[in-house]
Amino acid sequence: xxxxxxxxxxxxxxxxxxxxxxxxxxxxxxxxxxxxxxxxxxxxxxxxxxxxxxxxxxxxxxxxxxxxxxxxxxxxxxxxxxxxxxxxxxxxxxxxxxxxxxxxxxxxxxxxxxxxxxxxxxxxxxxxxxxxxxxxxxxxxxxxxxxxxxxxxxxxxxxxxxxxxxxxxxxxxxxxxxxxxxxxxxxxxxxxxxxxxxxxxxxxxxxxxxxxxxxxxxxxxxxxxxxxxxxxxxxxxxxxxxxxxxxxxxxxxxxxxxxxxxxxxxxxxxxxxxxxxxxxxxxxxxxxxxxxxxxxxxxxxxxxxxxxx
Amino acid sequence: xxxxxxxxxxxxxxxxxxxxxxxxxxxxxxxxxxxxxxxxxxxxxxxxxxxxxxxxxxxxxxxxxxxxxxxxxxxxxxxxxxxxxxxxxxxxxxxxxxxxxxxxxxxxxxxxxxxxxxxxxxxxxxxxxxxxxxxxxxxxxxxxxxxxxxxxxxxxxxxxxxxxxxxxxxxxxxxxxxxxxxxxxxxxxxxxxxxxxxxxxxxxxxxxxxxxxxxxxxxxxxxxxxxxxxxxxxxxxxxxxxxxxxxxxxxxxxxxxxxxxxxxxxxxxxxxxxxxxxxxxxxxxxxxxxxxxxxxxxxxxxxxxxxxx
Numbered sequence: 001x002x003x004x005x006x007x008x009x010x011x012x013x014x015x016x017x018x019x020x021x022x023x024x025x026x027x028x029x030x031x032x033x034x035x036x037x038x039x040x041x042x043x044x045x046x047x048x049x050x051x052x053x054x055x056x057x058x059x060x061x062x063x064x065x066x067x068x069x070x071x072x073x074x075x076x077x078x079x080x081x082x083x084x085x086x087x088x089x090x091x092x093x094x095x096x097x098x099x100x101x102x103x104x105x106x107x108x109x110x111x112x113x114x115x116x117x118x119x120x121x122x123x124x125x126x127x128x129x130x131x132x133x134x135x136x137x138x139x140x141x142x143x144x145x146x147x148x149x150x151x152x153x154x155x156x157x158x159x160x161x162x163x164x165x166x167x168x169x170x171x172x173x174x175x176x177x178x179x180x181x182x183x184x185x186x187x188x189x190x191x192x193x194x195x196x197x198x199x200x201x202x203x204x205x206x207x208x209x210x211x212x213x214x215x216x217x218x219x220x221x222x223x224x225x226x227x228x229x230x231x232x233x234x235x236x237x238x239x240x241x242x243x244x245x246x247x248x249x250x251x252x253x254x255x256x257x258x259x260x261x262x263x264x265x266x267x268x269x270x271x272x273x274x275x276x277x278x279x280x281x282x283x284x285x286x287x288x289x290x291x292x293x294x295x296x297x298x299x300x301x302x303x304x305x306x307x308x309x
Numbered sequence: 310x311x312x313x314x315x316x317x318x319x320x321x322x323x324x325x326x327x328x329x330x331x332x333x334x335x336x337x338x339x340x341x342x343x344x345x346x347x348x349x350x351x352x353x354x355x356x357x358x359x360x361x362x363x364x365x366x367x368x369x370x371x372x373x374x375x376x377x378x379x380x381x382x383x384x385x386x387x388x389x390x391x392x393x394x395x396x397x398x399x400x401x402x403x404x405x406x407x408x409x410x411x412x413x414x415x416x417x418x419x420x421x422x423x424x425x426x427x428x429x430x431x432x433x434x435x436x437x438x439x440x441x442x443x444x445x446x447x448x449x450x451x452x453x454x455x456x457x458x459x460x461x462x463x464x465x466x467x468x469x470x471x472x473x474x475x476x477x478x479x480x481x482x483x484x485x486x487x488x489x490x491x492x493x494x495x496x497x498x499x500x501x502x503x504x505x506x507x508x509x510x511x512x513x514x515x516x517x518x519x520x521x522x523x524x525x526x527x528x529x530x531x532x533x534x535x536x537x538x539x540x541x542x543x544x545x546x547x548x549x550x551x552x553x554x555x556x557x558x559x560x561x562x563x564x565x566x567x568x569x570x571x572x573x574x575x576x577x578x579x580x581x582x583x584x585x586x587x588x589x590x591x592x593x594x595x596x597x598x599x600x601x602x603x604x605x606x607x608x609x610x611x612x613x614x615x616x617x618x
Contacts, residue, residue: 067588076588124457136554140449140461147556148433151589152449158550159584162469162542171549171584233471240480241467245445245554247456275468275480279376279385280460 002309003056005049005098006301008105009041009064011081011132016048017294018058019301022116024294026052038083046095053096059308060100061300062092063108065133070150073102099308105296107153109289110137111144112299113252117290122249126242128155129255129289130235134176138246156180160237178234181210181257184227188213191223214260228261235264236271243276243284254289311618312365314358314407315610317414318350318373320441325357326603327367328610331425333603335361347392355404362405368617369409370609371401372417374442379459382411408617414605416462418598419446420453421608422561426599431558435551437464438564438598439544443485447555465489469546487543490519490566493536497522500532523569537570544573545580552585552593563598 001020008015014032017024028048033040049060067076073089075081089102110127113119119127123142129135134156138145145152156176157169164173177183189205192198196216201208216224239251251272253265269286276284291298310329317324323341326333337357342349358369376385382398398411419436422428428436432451438444443465447454454461465485466478473482486492498514501507505525510517525533548560560581562574578595585593600607 067586069588122457124461138554140454141452143450143452145449145555147589148431148558149556149588149592151586152433152554152556154553154556154586154589157553157586158467159546160468160471162546169586171546173546237468237471237480237482241550242554244463244466245447245461245551246454247458247461247463249457277376277460277463277466277478279378279458280456280463283458 002305003058004301004304004309005052005058005060006108006297006299006304007045007048007060007062008108008296008300009045009062010105011065014041014044014048015293015297016045016052017297017301018052019298022298022302024298027294027297028052038081038086038088042088042091042095045092049096053098057098059304060092060096060098061108061302061304062089062100062102063105063296063300064102065105065135067151067154068102068104070103070146073100099304101303101307103150103300103303104135104137104153106135107137107144108299108303109254109291109295110139110153110299111303112291112295113254113289114139115302116298117295118252118287119250124246124248125250125252126155126246126248127252127254128235128239129295130179130181130253130258131255132182133180136242138248140246155238155242158238158241160234160241175234175238179231179257184210184213184231184257187227188224191227195223196221197224210257210260214262217261228264231261232264232267232271235268236275239268239272240275243272243280247280249283249285251284251286252289253286254292254295256293311614312367313610313613313618314361314367314369315417315606315608315613316354316358316369316371317417317605317609318354318371319414320374323350323353323357324602324606325354325361326606326610327361328607331607331611333607336603336606337361347395347397351397351400351404354401358405362407366407368613369401369405369407370417370611370613371398371409371411372414372605372609373411374414374444376460376463377411377413379412379455382409408613410612410616412459412609412612413444413446413462415444416446416453417608417612418563418600418604419448419462419608420612421600421604422563422598423448424611425607426604427561427596428559433555433557434559434561435464435555435557436561436563437544437548438604439488439490439562439567440564441491442489447557449555464547464551467547467550469543469550484543484547488540488566493519493522493540493566496536497533500536504532505530506533519566519569523571526570537573540570541573541576541580544577545584548577548581549584552581552589556589558592558594560593560595561598562595563601563604565602
């Protein structure tokens with residue numbers, strides 16, 4: 001049995017797990033100490049790793065929401081994170097006394113699904129996770145897509161509408177601007193008139209969450225259904241474009257927001273298959289994430305073993 | 310000196326070349342016998358290969374406009390081609406008495422630019438060629454992107470506007486519907502009122518070509534400038550999405566239509582760099598195709614040598 005530690009640092013939560021042969025044997029989850037800044041998040045990761053290692057010197061994989069320079073081991077930017085000058089990987093490695101591999105969180109989740117989840121057995125895989133933001137990762141010809149600066153797979157920033165709303169990345173009409181959780185909440189707050197969300201939120205737009213929008217859509221609320229349909233349209237179009245580009249054998253869709261809307265996964269799978277080129281679709285299946293919230297930690301731990309096991 | 314034959318079968322022209330160490334030593338170009346159907350195109354390719362081989366049994370690479378199943382050696386569909394039941398590669402191989410490798414035409418052009426052109430020396434490359442249609446190809450981590458069914462790299466069918474005009478592939482807003490030569494001509498024909506194209510075409514909309522639209526744009530014709538600007542916007546958005554997905558070290562832009570509009574290449578390069586994620590752009594250069602019209606034949610000949618040299 002080969003053990004390693006996987007850490008998944010999101011803007012909301014930090015998850016860490018001790019993983020043995022792809023199976024998490026012990027899991028921790030805390031609020032990410034974003035207000036404390038990079039030093040606090042580093043300390044938080046160090047502590048969780050130390051607790052889970054229990055004195056063993058286990059290799060560590062870290063996935064983090066944002067764009068990582070994997071060669072330098074640095075987080076270039078992310079949602080609420082901006083640590084371009086902090087050598088996060090090397091500082092963490094020194095602090096825990098073990099080797100650390102650092103990648104984007106959804107790239108790590110892709111490794112998890114590929115090796116131990118819904119992407120097992122294929123050489124060409126695309127993963128798209130819809131949470132607060134929309135992230136992606138891919139396997140091309142049996143190897144993880146890394147890209148020239150370790151930033152491959154940012155499928156959330158495929159634009160599906162060149163004259164669409166402005167995304168946090170600066171361009172217009174990204175998949176994330178339609179389907180990322182925080183943008184869904186923003187859109188819902190701007191469409192309260194005549195919506196049951198007005199009542200559900202007790203008149204406090206700031207309290208509206210994605211789950212509320214999903215529930216309102218289930219109850220037939222028109223403005224929430226419109227938001228959900230726009231999510232599905234943007235995700236379908238983006239996924240079809242990625243299929244035409246990469247011709248994967250499998251697409252795995254995951255993320256809390258993707259599964260928060262009961263119909264969304266099947267709408268996106270159907271829409272993408274209808275739109276993509278036929279030969280590309282012939283050998284393709286679109287599946288649900290098998291590892292869910294733990295895909296990132298399992299993948300990070302798996303990659304740690306591949307690099308340092 | 311290692312020789313091979315490269316053949317590039319487009320909907321308009323078929324090009325063939327004898328290539329030695331990446332350099333075409335003899336080149337043929339004819340109108341593709343599309344009206345004659347697949348049997349005639351097969352015979353045309355056989356004859357050109359025989360002429361160029363001059364009695365030598367040289368390995369052959371064939372690039373063809375459309376979606377190839379590279380494992381089966383079959384053209385699944387293409388612009389005006391639909392030969393799913395013809396084992397084109399194996400029939401051609403039997404006819405010329407030499408091994409044949411078959412791929413999409415722009416995938417072959419990508420190999421050409423990568424090994425002998427503007428993409429030399431990088432492990433992560435994206436090529437986009439704008440001609441009658443818009444095709445693409447990529448190198449990921451030092452290996453050609455093939456995909457699960459040999460259909461990777463169809464970047465012309467990345468949609469940049471999910472509610473845009475319907476593309477020949479059936480979906481809306483593909484890069485090709487805005488920037489492919491035959492669509493540019495169609496758009497120009499629908500916008501003749503008040504355009505100098507009315508006069509340039511002698512009142513015969515059917516005679517309007519991409520070159521005329523480019524010339525009219527140069528002369529300041531408003532409707533032609535609008536068409537060019539839409540081409541640039543669609544190409545910029547598509548290229549930025551591909552950069553965010555694949556994080557290449559280099560993007561090579563080529564094709565007769567791309568260079569028919571004098572400003573287009575720099576508009577697209579600037580637009581794509583402005584839109585893509587910063588870390589992805591840091592190590593990126595956007596170049597012009599170095600091999601031009603011969604990228605496909607050089608690439609096909611190069612691939613033939615790699616497979617059968």
